[in-house]
Amino acid sequence: xxxxxxxxxxxxxxxxxxxxxxxxxxxxxxxxxxxxxxxxxxxxxxxxxxxxxxxxxxxxxxxxxxxxxxxxxxxxxxxxxxxxxxxxxxxxxxxxxxxxxxxxxxxxxxxxxxxxxxxxxxxxxxxxxxxxxxxxxxxxxxxxxxxxxxxxxxxxxxxxxxxxxxxxxxxxxxxxxxxxxxxxxxxxxxxxxxxxxxxxxxxxxxxxxxxxxxxxxxxxxxxxxxxxxxxxxxxxxxxxxxxxxxxxxxxxxxxxxxxxxxxxxxxxxxxxxxxxxxxxxxxxxxxxxxxxxxxxxxxxxxxxxxxxxxxxxxxxxxxxxxxxxxxxxxxxxxxxxxxxxxxxxxxxxxxxxxxxxxxxxxxxxxxxxxxxxxxxxxxxxxxxxxxxxxxxxxxxxxxxxxxxxxxxxxxxxxxxxxxxxxxxxxxxxxxxxxxxxxxxxxxxxxxxxxxxxxxxxxxxxxxxxxxxxxxxxxxxxxxxxxxxxxxxxxxxxxxxxxxxxxxxxxxxxxxxxxxxxxxxxxxxxxxxxxxxxxxxxxxxxxxxxxxxxxxxxxxxxxxxxxxxxxxxxxxxxxxxxxxxxxxxxxxxxxxxxxxxxxxxxxxxxxxxxxxxxxxxxxxxxxxxxxxxxxxxxxxxxxxxxxxxxxxxxxxxxxxxxxxxxxxxxxxxxxxx
Numbered sequence: 243x244x245x246x247x248x249x250x251x252x253x254x255x256x257x258x259x260x261x262x263x264x265x266x267x268x269x270x271x272x273x274x275x276x277x278x279x280x281x282x283x284x285x286x287x288x289x290x291x292x293x294x295x296x297x298x299x300x301x302x303x304x305x306x307x308x309x310x311x312x313x314x315x316x317x318x319x320x321x322x323x324x325x326x327x328x329x330x331x332x333x334x335x336x337x338x339x340x341x342x343x344x345x346x347x348x349x350x351x352x353x354x355x356x357x358x359x360x361x362x363x364x365x366x367x368x369x370x371x372x373x374x375x376x377x378x379x380x381x382x383x384x385x386x387x388x389x390x391x392x393x394x395x396x397x398x399x400x401x402x403x404x405x406x407x408x409x410x411x412x413x414x415x416x417x418x419x420x421x422x423x424x425x426x427x428x429x430x431x432x433x434x435x436x437x438x439x440x441x442x443x444x445x446x447x448x449x450x451x452x453x454x455x456x457x458x459x460x461x462x463x464x465x466x467x468x469x470x471x472x473x474x475x476x477x478x479x480x481x482x483x484x485x486x487x488x489x490x491x492x493x494x495x496x497x498x499x500x501x502x503x504x505x506x507x508x509x510x511x512x513x514x515x516x517x518x519x520x521x522x523x524x525x526x527x528x529x530x531x532x533x534x535x536x537x538x539x540x541x542x543x544x545x546x547x548x549x550x551x552x553x554x555x556x557x558x559x560x561x562x563x564x565x566x567x568x569x570x571x572x573x574x575x576x577x578x579x580x581x582x583x584x585x586x587x588x589x590x591x592x593x594x595x596x597x598x599x600x601x602x603x604x605x606x607x608x609x610x611x612x613x614x615x616x617x618x619x620x621x622x623x624x625x626x627x628x629x630x631x632x633x634x635x636x637x638x639x640x641x642x643x644x645x646x647x648x649x650x651x652x653x654x655x656x657x658x659x660x661x662x663x664x665x666x667x668x669x670x671x672x673x674x675x676x677x678x679x680x681x682x683x684x685x686x687x688x689x690x691x692x693x694x695x696x697x698x699x700x701x702x703x704x705x706x707x708x709x710x711x712x713x714x715x716x717x718x719x720x721x722x723x724x725x726x727x728x729x730x731x732x733x734x735x736x737x738x739x740x741x742x743x744x745x746x747x748x749x750x751x752x753x754x755x756x757x758x759x760x761x762x763x764x765x766x767x768x769x770x771x772x773x774x775x776x777x778x779x780x781x782x783x784x785x786x787x788x789x790x791x792x793x794x795x796x797x798x799x800x801x802x803x804x805x806x807x808x809x810x811x812x813x814x815x816x817x818x819x820x821x822x823x824x825x826x827x828x829x830x831x832x833x834x835x836x837x838x839x840x841x842x843x844x845x846x847x848x849x850x851x852x853x854x855x856x857x858x859x860x861x862x863x864x865x866x867x868x869x870x871x872x873x874x875x876x877x878x879x880x881x882x883x884x885x886x887x888x889x890x891x892x893x894x895x896x897x898x899x900x901x902x903x904x905x906x907x908x909x910x911x912x913x914x
Contacts, residue, residue: 331373338366411838413565415816417441417558418543419513419802420670421567422626422732425815425838428488428536429572432529433733436480436517436541437629439670441803443512443550444557446470449478450506450515459521461505462725469631469726470508474517477546478506483538488570491538502530502539507631507725512550514629514670518725522716522734531571540568567815576733579721581741582710582753586622586828588795588862589613595705595758605794608762615699615763616688616863618797619648619679619708622820622828623731626674631726633667635679645713645728648679651705663701672798672819674732675828679708680864685763692767693857693866704759712737712751721745729753768861769793784842788835788853789821795830795862796820804859807837809851814838830862 342362349356414421421438423430452472453461461471474480480502483491504519520528531537545556545563558564584591589606596611597604608614630645637658648663665681685699700706713723713736721744723736728748730736736745739753774789775782788807798820805818814837821832835853843849859867 331369335366335370335373338362338369342366411562411565412813412815413543413558413562414567415806415818417562418565420673420817421541422674423569424673424817424836425567425569426488427569429574430530430569431574431576431733432526432531432571433575434519434530434571435628435732435734436519437514437670437674437732438478438543439514439629439674440547440557441513442557444515445548445550445553446508446512447475448546448548448553449475450508451475453505459504459518461507462522465507465726469510471505474504474506475546477544478515478517479542479544480504480517480519481540481542483540483568485538488536488538488568491540491568493566494540494542509629509631509669510633511666511669516628516725518734522722522725524717524720524722526575529575531573533573536570536572538568538570540566542566576731576735577721578743579735579738579745579751580623580625580627580729580731581738583622583624583827584741586620586830587755588620588830589617589757591755592757595756596760608760608764610760610762612760612762613700613706613757614863615702615759615761616685616691616697616765617700618862618864620676620795620798620830620862621646621678621708621710622672622676622830623729624675624826626732627677627737628725628730628732628734629669629674630667630677630729633669635662635665635667637662637664643727645711645726646677646679647709647711648681649707649709650701651707652701654683654701663706665698668799671802672828673817676798676820678797678799687761688763688765691765691863691865693860695864695866697763697765697864699763700759702759702761705756706759707754707756710737710739710753712739712745712748712753714748715745764863765865767865768796768859768867770855770867784840785837788837789832790853790855791832792861792867793831796833797860797862797864798830800858800860801833804856805833805835805854806856807835807851807853809840810849811841812838812851814840833859 339362342359345355345362346359349359414425417440419439419441422436423434450470450472451474465471479494481494482500482502484495484497484500485491502519504517504521506515506517508515519530523529526533530539543558543565545558547557549555549557556563590604595613597607598611603609604611632644635644635648637654637660639660644662644667646667648665649661650663651661653661654663663681664683665679668678668680671678681698681700683699683701685697686702688697688699691697711728713725713728713730715736716722716724716734721735723730723734723745725734728737737751737753738745739751740746745751769792770790771793772789772791774791775786801818801820805816807816816838817836818833819836821829821834823829833855840851841849855867857866861867
């Protein structure tokens with residue numbers, strides 16, 4: 243009997259162990275299933291949330307670019323909202339699954355609680371399946387509506403297939419501030435250089451590799467230590483087109499022998515890259531193009547160009563990973579030196595300062611005929627010039643090699659070793675026809691300008707000299723100059739500072755003038771006084787340049803960076819600059835916007851475009867344009883410094899949202 247009892251106890255113990263193993267196995271399965279579902283949910287939704295964050299960041303960037311206004315299309319906005327909602331639902335499902343798993347594991351043999359947990363899990367799985375299919379369907383529909391097939395070259399504009407259109411895409415105006423030659427430019431001189439200015443600094447190593455000793459096209463002798471010069475990387479390509487005409491040149495040729503050699507230079511601010519094809523040579527055979535026929539070229543910038551300090555981050559957006567543009571050379575060389583446009587200087591060049599008598603009042607000067615302390619110094623040329631390789635002035639550093647200088651006849655401060663004024667030269671603006679200087683000395687009598695930003699001033703009660711140096715001659719005579727030694731045009735001709743039509747050397751061709759300051763600061767905002775064409779104009783030409791005229795001289799750099807065009811299906815280039823007068827002078831009061839061709843109006847369809855002048859467009863004394871859309875007052879407060887948008891008339895609600903913090907230029911229909 244005792245033996246039987248022992249056998250029964252032993253058997254029961256084995257049964258209990260087996261039950262415990264079964265329970266443990268079931269618990270392990272439950273935990274594994276929960277972890278699997280959790281990981282699946284994280285895989286499906288967390289990366290997607292990251293994508294949404296990136297999309298939102300891109301959207302916010304676009305919003306910032308347009309003074310707080312949305313620029314995405316309606317389908318983009320709806321798609322993003324749906325995707326965000328699906329992402330939130332996915333996160334809620336994770337919580338439900340965790341809660342159901344907790345109920346099941348703590349049921350402790352309670353069948354009702356276990357059953358409840360299973361129901362929760364089943365419902366969660368069903369919900370997860372619905373969300374997965376919903377996301378897939380939504381993505382498919384949005385991609386169909388937006389034409390996004392998941393790949394392609396976002397910056398190759400379809401308008402390139404339209405007569406008068408361009409291969410260039412929307413990166414010109416968002417990623418790229420300016421480039422030379424211009425898109426589709428013809429009759430480019432054969433000895434021209436190629437230059438690109440980006441909107442933010444780029445990684446030097448992603449664009450330029452150091453020159454090897456004995457290279458066929460070496461960097462300029464004595465170019466200077468610390469300056470970047472070398473060969474272009476594979477991220478920046480310049481090719482001679484294999485096709486005979488510009489219109490036929492739509493992609494890079496496979497023949498690598500058509501790749502144009504030369505050397506490239508990066509400016510101090512790392513925003514401008516200058517490429518000198520075939521190096522410094524006066525031989526006709528070593529120039530672009532041909533003596534007998536026009537030759538097309540294509541330039542391609544790829545996603546390999548990175549943001550400065552972020553080697554893995556492309557300067558281009560994921561949706562538009564590269565940028566093409568093309569131009570065509572003529573048969574001529576340019577041997578004529580550039581000159582300063584005397585009537586386009588700011589502050590103006592006068593015979594004497596202060597200007598006496600100052601009646602009628604010269605709006606470029608204060609009431610006493612002196613230059614305002616917060617004036618930006620602006621120099622304009624009769625043609626595009628190469629970017630200054632050195633741009634930073636420091637009164638304690640050796641700035642004698644600067645290509646342009648702003649000098650105070652008295653030292654700015656006792657601690658300064660030199661008379662140069664602390665500040666920076668701005669380049670790559672107004673289609674490379676303009677350079678400008680902004681002091682970085684805080685103003686003493688004013689803390690903020692019309693847009694609430696810090697104001698910087700020139701020295702008070704000072705006589706200031708502006709000196710624009712002519713480049714040192716490359717050879718014994720003639721106009722070709724040495725890069726980095728002074729002002730020169732895109733063909734390498736040194737500045738003709740004395741405007742006699744010849745190159746007379748560094749000393750004779752330096753351009754200098756003086757002006758005087760007192761103690762006045764101007765913090766009045768500029769105002770728009772005219773739009774061209776008027777708002778809501780219809781039947782305009784697809785390639786019409788758009789214009790906006792202001793009440794006073796503007797800061798050209800702010801125009802380059804703060805003016806754009808929004809439009810249905812428009813992804814072409816936008817190139818805002820200052821207008822050029824018939825005599826060749828630059829009109830600092832008028833904006834002209836060049837752009838890729840608009841889509842021609844189709845039968846029964848109205849296509850509208852809205853040029854945008856953002857509130858951060860500034861006048862030449864650092865004051866922001868602060869537009870007001872109060873149409874009832876007829877801009878009667880304009881004399882109090884409140885800007886106005888004229889000729890607006892009745893504005894549709896959607897356009898009002900676009901223009902609420904910026905003055906919209908015409909929302910116009912276009913025809914072929």
